[in-house]
Structures are given as structure tokens and as C-alpha cells.
Amino acid sequence: MVSDPESAGWMLDPVLERDTRAIGDLPLCRVLLSRDANYSWLLLVPRRKGAIEIIDLDQSDQAQLMSEIDQASRALKSITGCDKINIAAIGNVVKQLHVHVIARFHADAAWPKPVWNAAPAREYQGATAAGLMAAVRNELALEPLQTIAGSGSAA
Amino acid sequence: MVSDPESAGWMLDPVLERDTRAIGDLPLCRVLLSRDANYSWLLLVPRRKGAIEIIDLDQSDQAQLMSEIDQASRALKSITGCDKINIAAIGNVVKQLHVHVIARFHADAAWPKPVWNAAPAREYQGATAAGLMAAVRNELALEPLQTIAGSGSAA
Numbered sequence A, B: 001m002v003s004d005p006e007s008a009g010w011m012l013d014p015v016l017e018r019d020t021r022a023i024g025d026l027p028l029c030r031v032l033l034s035r036d037a038n039y040s041w042l043l044l045v046p047r048r049k050g051a052i053e054i055i056d057l058d059q060s061d062q063a064q065l066m067s068e069i070d071q072a073s074r075a076l077k078s079i080t081g082c083d084k085i086n087i088a089a090i091g092n093v094v095k096q097l098h099v100h101v102i103a104r105f106h107a108d109a110a111w112p113k114p115v116w117n118a119a120p121a122r123e124y125q126g127a128t129a130a131g132l133m134a135a136v137r138n139e140l141a142l143e144p145l146q147t148i149a150g151s152g153s154a155a
Helices: A014-019 A059-080 A128-140 B014-019 B059-080 B128-140
Strands: A020-025 A029-034 A040-046 A084-089 A099-104 B020-025 B029-034 B040-046 B084-089 B099-104
Touching (some): A014 A020, A020 A128, A029 A059, A059 A084, A059 A128, B059 B084
Antiparallel strands (some): A029 A040, A084 A099, B020 B029, B029 B040, B040 B099
16 A cells, blocks of 8 residues: 555654644645635645654755645645745644645735734634635645545555 | 846845845855844845746746755754754745745744744844854855845945
């Protein structure tokens, strides 16, 4: 079942798992949707055990990460028509390397501030999150994950 | 004098110029030091006219940007011994594409929050900024800028 030996031993951080929904896997990163409905907010998590900083990735993975940031940004822009894309690798609280890719609007809950510590998180209502996830899957040509790492095998 | 035709017409945004000191040029980016002494905080500004988003850069420039983020991160880590590197391209206020590379410490003014809107900016005292700039120039093998586009001499 393992078609990606470089991902061996990698598991999604439990806080990231709690705060997001899994959309699918790009060649390097798991693509997640934040549960905060204030923003159309993706997270890219390189499936590399122990990676905390971008400098922990080798040159090839860094190049792939940039390519996947580009793809996720274009997908969000295309789906949402946002005014700005915010991209960040912070990781002061959750150490596992993860890159935020966030669609921002002039009228959103935090504009023009960065999203962190700016507005209380808001839950998605109805099928909005599912619709957005389906649109991202379509733009990125992703297969849905069959199961999530930690609870069995991943597609 | 122009050895870099792809940079033709590019000028540093005046707000970035006001809030930073110029350290030097990597092949793609001007390297700046934030005037906020709370953090050892570099900014990388791709010298590409009109670039606002990372997706505005072509694939070759994106790869170079990632390489320069890697270099700047390693330089900061080596110089400061920081606990974490924060990397972000926000640009909600200043549109010109710029990437923050920030050395973070568990005891710094904003930890564990991101630096934006977290603590009042603090000015460098004495020669601290000059020493940091010299160390970054040394780590990145940069020549001091002879002149800054738009304004005269830097260094």
C-alpha cells in the first residue's frame, strides 16, 4: 500500500487533525481545510517525518513545496476570486511544518490584519465546507483520502 | 550599470523603504532588515516590477525565491540561534511582494503569537542593527548596496 517511502513514519499532528478537514494529498503535502469559516483557508503539510522548518526539507522537497504553494494559491484564487493570498509558515504552537494558504477579502473578518488572533473562529454551516473541499479537489485533481494516517492506510 | 534586465523598472515600495534598512541584493531579492528591534527580522523583496503575489512570479523565480528563503533562514538561525523561524508573504497593506523571514525566541515580545499587531515596535539602539546587518551580509556573501533605486546611497 505504501507508494511513497519518503513519507514513512509521518503522521498528521493531532492538533492540525482536530482543527482541519483533510482534502487530499499532493505529491509532497497533505492538503487540509481549516475549520474556521471566516476564511477559505488551506494548510499544506509536507509528509516528512520530523520536519519543523522549511530548512528541514531537502532542496528537492523545497522546490516541490513551492510548486504546491503555487497550485494551492491558484486554486483558491480561481474558486473564491479573493483579493489577496496570504502564505505563511509560522509553527510557533504546532511544531509540525505546515504552510497556511489563505484567501483574503477586503471585507473579511480580519482585513487588513493577518488572520491570527484577529477574529473568533466561526464554524462552517451546512454543506459549505464540503462544497469548498470538492472545488479544491477538482482544481488540484486530488483523490479524496480513503482514510487518514493514524487511523489506517492513506490513499 | 544594469546587470539584471529582469529587474528593469522595479523600485522598492516607499513604505518598505521607510520601515527597513537595506542589507544587499541576492540574485532575485533585495534583503532588508526591519527597523523593529523586537525581532531579528529580514524581508526578501523580489526585484520584479508589479509582482504582488508569489503566483505572479514565473516558475524559475519561484524556485529562486525558495532558495533565497532557505539561505536567509539559515543565516538568521546561524547568527541568532533562534528557537523558530517564521516565514510569511502577507502583503495586505503593502502590495509589493515581500517575504518576511523572522527569527523567533520563546522569550520574545510576541511569542507564541505571530509578530503582527502583537507588540509595539522598538527602535534599535547603538550599533546593534549595523552589527546584525554585517553578520547577514557575511553569511549571505552580499556586497553592500552602493545606491538604492529611487533615493541615493544606502549601506
